[in-house]
Amino acid sequence: MRAVDDLYQEIILDHYKHPHGRGLREPYRAEAHHVNPTCGDEVTIRVDVADDRITDVSYEGVGCSISQASASVLHETMVGLPVIEALARHDAFAALMVGRGQVEPDEDVLGDAVAFAGVARYPARVKCALLSWMAFKDALARAAVPESNVGGTS
Amino acid sequence: MTATLPMYDVQAVRADFPILARQVNGAPLVYLDSAATSQKPRQVLDALREHYEQRNANVSRSVHALGTEATEAYEGARARVAAFIGAATAEEVVFTKNSTEAINLLAHAFSERSIDPRFRLGPGDEIVISEMEHHSNILPWQLLCERTGATLRWFGLTDDGRLDESDLDALVNERTKLVSLVHVSNILGTVNETARIVARAHQVGALVMLDASQSVPHLPVSVSELGVDFIAFTGHKMCGPTGIGALWGRYELLLAMPPFLGGGSMIETVTMQRSTYALPPMKFEAGTPPIAEAVGLGAAVDYLSAVGMEAIHQHEVDLAGYALGALATVPDLRVIGPQKTEGRGGTISFALGDIHPHDVGQILDNEGVEVRAGHHCARPVCARYGVPATTRASFYLYTTTDEIDAMVRALEKARKVFG
Numbered sequence A: 001m002r003a004v005d006d007l008y009q010e011i012i013l014d015h016y017k018h019p020h021g022r023g024l025r026e027p028y029r030a031e032a033h034h035v036n037p038t039c040g041d042e043v044t045i046r047v048d049v050a051d052d053r054i055t056d057v058s059y060e061g062v063g064c065s066i067s068q069a070s071a072s073v074l075h076e077t078m079v080g081l082p083v084i085e086a087l088a089r090h091d092a093f094a095a096l097m098v099g100r101g102q103v104e105p106d107e108d109v110l111g112d113a114v115a116f117a118g119v120a121r122y123p124a125r126v127k128c129a130l131l132s133w134m135a136f137k138d139a140l141a142r143a144a145v146p147e148s149n150v151g152g153t154s
Numbered sequence B: 001m002t003a004t005l006p007m008y009d010v011q012a013v014r015a016d017f018p019i020l021a022r023q024v025n026g027a028p029l030v031y032l033d034s035a036a037t038s039q040k041p042r043q044v045l046d047a048l049r050e051h052y053e054q055r056n057a058n059v060s061r062s063v064h065a066l067g068t069e070a071t072e073a074y075e076g077a078r079a080r081v082a083a084f085i086g087a088a089t090a091e092e093v094v095f096t097k098n099s100t101e102a103i104n105l106l107a108h109a110f111s112e113r114s115i116d117p118r119f120r121l122g123p124g125d126e127i128v129i130s131e132m133e134h135h136s137n138i139l140p141w142q143l144l145c146e147r148t149g150a151t152l153r154w155f156g157l158t159d160d161g162r163l164d165e166s167d168l169d170a171l172v173n174e175r176t177k178l179v180s181l182v183h184v185s186n187i188l189g190t191v192n193e194t195a196r197i198v199a200r201a202h203q204v205g206a207l208v209m210l211d212a213s214q215s216v217p218h219l220p221v222s223v224s225e226l227g228v229d230f231i232a233f234t235g236h237k238m239c240g241p242t243g244i245g246a247l248w249g250r251y252e253l254l255l256a257m258p259p260f261l262g263g264g265s266m267i268e269t270v271t272m273q274r275s276t277y278a279l280p281p282m283k284f285e286a287g288t289p290p291i292a293e294a295v296g297l298g299a300a301v302d303y304l305s306a307v308g309m310e311a312i313h314q315h316e317v318d319l320a321g322y323a324l325g326a327l328a329t330v331p332d333l334r335v336i337g338p339q340k341t342e343g344r345g346g347t348i349s350f351a352l353g354d355i356h357p358h359d360v361g362q363i364l365d366n367e368g369v370e371v372r373a374g375h376h377c378a379r380p381v382c383a384r385y386g387v388p389a390t391t392r393a394s395f396y397l398y399t400t401t402d403e404i405d406a407m408v409r410a411l412e413k414a415r416k417v418f419g
Helices: A010-017 A065-078 A083-097 A107-121 A123-143 B010-014 B042-054 B065-084 B099-107 B139-148 B195-203 B251-256 B291-307 B309-327 B357-366 B379-384 B401-418
Strands: A030-036 A041-050 A053-062 B093-096 B126-130 B151-155 B176-182 B207-211 B230-234 B245-249 B267-270 B275-277 B333-336 B347-352 B372-374 B390-394
Touching: A010 A065, A010 A107, A010 B401, A030 A123, A041 A065, A041 A123, A053 A065, A053 A083, A053 A123, A065 A083, A065 A107, A065 A123, A065 B357, A083 A107, A083 A123, A107 A123, A123 B357, B042 B065, B042 B291, B065 B093, B065 B291, B093 B099, B099 B139, B099 B207, B099 B230, B099 B245, B126 B139, B139 B151, B176 B195, B195 B207, B245 B251, B291 B309, B309 B333, B309 B347, B309 B401, B347 B357, B347 B401, B357 B372, B357 B390, B357 B401
Parallel strands: B126 B151, B126 B176, B176 B207, B207 B230
Antiparallel strands: A030 A041, A041 A053, B093 B245, B230 B245, B267 B275, B333 B347, B347 B390, B372 B390
16 A cells, blocks of 8 residues: 555644744735645745845645645745745755656755655645745745835735 | 335446456545546447447548448437437437536527527626536636626525525526526535426526536436426536537527537538528537547446436435435534435535545545545535535445445544544
8 A cells, every 4th residue: 555654744744733933924025825726725925035035934824734734844944044045945845846756855955845755756736735835936036026016915 | 206126236337347446555446536527337438449440430421331320329329318318309419528618608609699689698687606506607607797798696505505595586587597507516415406496587588507417427317307498417427438518408599599619510501701500409519529429428328227317316315325324423524515315416525624625535545535625616615614625525326335434434544644
């Protein structure tokens, strides 16, 4: 029998049951709202940036354990990172997720997000794991635009 | 019903479905997602193969022997489908790709410029649907109302998962041009009583369409007894192939409707200036149709008729009763929809505590139990009952009580993982 435990790693269940950094907070530089239309999962992500560093990632949403835990891990692993490293971590995570289990995860780049490696073998769940990460990338791109657009919503 | 049915032999039925012998994740397949698509019996698979091996040709355009045989097979399937739903003639059955296309076909018959007043629709006119609809019976009408300026209205739902008919006379009124309702809900399992609504609609001169996607496969349906004007249904939910469905309509209405897609086969004569059209159903079947799929659907209705639609319906009601009892033993499980077998079919949606349906579905899949998790293309229903999504088990003629027991055991595992 395929071990569903690869998918539901202890660390994922832990983030799901006890999410870190949940709730939308002020101040923030940009916000993005993403929806998974096939299942109705939704997430709103806010990003705050100062001196080229991620100073906060706050979020609110509804969804399955994978989508909720990945938002919690996103918060946990991104806050405090220089923007350039945050983008590298995002790209490594996205590559891991779409790699169908063929991409070797690099824990140094991914941090705790490495726990999601098993999700890549469940194609139907990849979008769940990526939902908040894609919203984060959108918000971060908006955070890079001039101050006049700060705080805009999607 | 006082007549006793012969003992339903579910094992004999299962022997006709090759896929039911396979394993999923190391466990025997427990397929509880027939509302999404049904499995196919060998008789349908054989009909498809035989068609391609023995009489493959295009239809309605060739004088050669293969063309004649293919046309006879295609039109023979139309006649069998028509008989299956109690249509007056085969010409009342228009083959489409699926229910969605059938409903869109009807929606495109309405316009502000329609010559026939029954299909003339503009500002001030109303179309009535319900909150229980699949998106395929919402979007075509929202789009039509955007095109014409007509108003979309809908029946609400009661707390126990039924249509709220309390404002029927106000909702369906002299401004109503069409009432389009789901016959059996794909998410709640509710079988809607349509007689009162049909009577009211016809009293005010409105047409009535039933989305019969979940009723034609599961219970005896007679369009003449229902007294409606149109029904839509799809082959793949009734043991047939994908890519074939049907719109049934009263013939004089089909005659009054404009064509839908333009192209080959739907014409009478064509000049560079203008064209005239073939009679229904050809008027609505532009281009090469899904020929083998229609033949497969013909084989599917033969198969269902041989088992007996009354027997299939009774089997599913029995399964629903068994499942409602079994699910009641699972702590924190809430059935969304009718709690009793009266007026419901064998589709049951539920919430398991706070566990997201995707997670429930994943744990069940690990045990070989295939259920659907999500909003089932019926988001307004989820919103009405305050859930983002549901887990749905849906039964068919091959489902057993052992499979329901396997689902209940797997639900206990889901509770352990996420508890």
